[in-house]
Amino acid sequence: MRADRLVSLVLLLRRRGRMTAAALASELEVSVRTVLRDIEALSTAGVPVYADRGRHGGFTLLPGFHTELTGLNHEEALALVTAVSGGSQKVFGLSSALASAMRKVIDALPEGHRVAMDDAAERFLVEPGADLLSRRSPSEDIATSVMSQVRHAVLTGHRLRFEYSAPDQAPRVHTVDPLGLVTVRGRTYLLASKSGEDRTYRVSRMVDAEALPEPAERSASIDLERSWIERSARFLSADHLAVVVRVAPWRQEELLDMARAVRAEEPEADGWVRLDVTFEDLRHAVWAIWQLDTGAEVLAPDALRSALHGRATALAARYEDPRAGPP
Structure with missing residues (x-):
């Protein structure tokens, strides 16, 4: 984790030039103290990071330490930047990972592509927080710890136990076999099975969650889109x-x-x-x-x-x- 953070720190300084410790800490989602320790580690390793003192000071890095992704063309790079400019960076709790990945991709682009991508990032805005009538876009409040455990259980194929608070009902504890995650209209759902029966849960309604040691009972593969369509059809035909x-x-x-x-x-x-x-x-x-x-x-x-x-x-x-x- 620290090695990945050090790479991200170097890439941030390469792209933005001088940055304060506070700005780096905010971008990397760590404390200022951690950033200062990382700067010291980079300097010890021979990376040319310099501190500028004074009111407008910060840390700067000499150019270098990158390889070019020569196989990535302009349209492909533009597609990546456009995707990140929308709401996709919030999906499944992967905002930090996606931001880090995009820093590495853009840093590795040829110089001409990097300039074009910087301009595109300023001129494209996908799914802003409010529309022209100032209506706020729907958003979910999912605890990072909950999303992390749900995601881990889905990807590793382990059972998941969570406390679920449905509207106008007392919270209940469920243990399920997770199948996949689906996001629709800004809402994230867990598709799972419980005692052999299909179940669907809003992740934002999970109070806490824990991936269990025992493996989930599920097939090795799944057609998630087909499963979602089938569940939607059953739900609409149910006695509600x-x-x-x-x-x-x-x-x-x-x-x-x-x-x-x-x-x-x-x-x-x-x-x-x-x-x-x-x-x-x-x-x-x-x-x-x-x-x-x-x-x-x-x-x-x-x-x-x-x-x-x-x-x-x-x-x-x-x-x-x-x-x-x-x-």
Whole structure:
């Protein structure tokens, strides 16, 4: 791990010139103290790293220590830079590894390619954090330790134990045989089997996870795309509550995050969106729609409209005679 970090440090200085210890620490995701130790190790090994003192000081590196990837053409290099400029660097918790890999690839390009890639990185932006209406893109909060254990279990073929917190349910512990990871619309899912039956889990709902020593019971290969399509079809045909709802655009992602599945989506003339979604049951639907306040309107089924009306009526009655405020 340290050797890889030392290479990344050298590549950062080669590409960016002078950098402070704090900037290097942030880029490498280590402490300033670790960076200073690494700088000392590089100097001892004969790598020409120099410290510039003063207000605008930092560390600099003389040119050198690289080989060229002469087989990588301009379009191939551009494809790599474009991919990294999007959301792919966050997928499966591999952001640090991808950033390190791209530093090595770009450093090894011929000089003319490096200049072109620097310009492309400034002029291409894929999937920014918000659209033109300032709506934030959906994002997941997955603990690094959880993602690391899930990824390890998937790749090494070991069983996985985790605590899972589904919406409006008490957390439960599951032990599964992991098959693969799928990311859709910014959400990451674990495809697994449990006691021989297919299971699918949102990784962001895992409270903790541990790859176990025993091997998983699974085939040596898998067609992950086909498996995902089959599971999606089964899920949509399952006995869940189908709901038709109008939702304000600024509440749409919140609704999609709480729904079990989306069957259809259609924009309406007033800017709202009409969605056909499914929920686990009536209780789950009432809980989810209630979170959206006046940003959503249920059109069907009538049972859900009645349940929401009853809750709203009870709440309105409680506050019908508001108490006098402070004098």
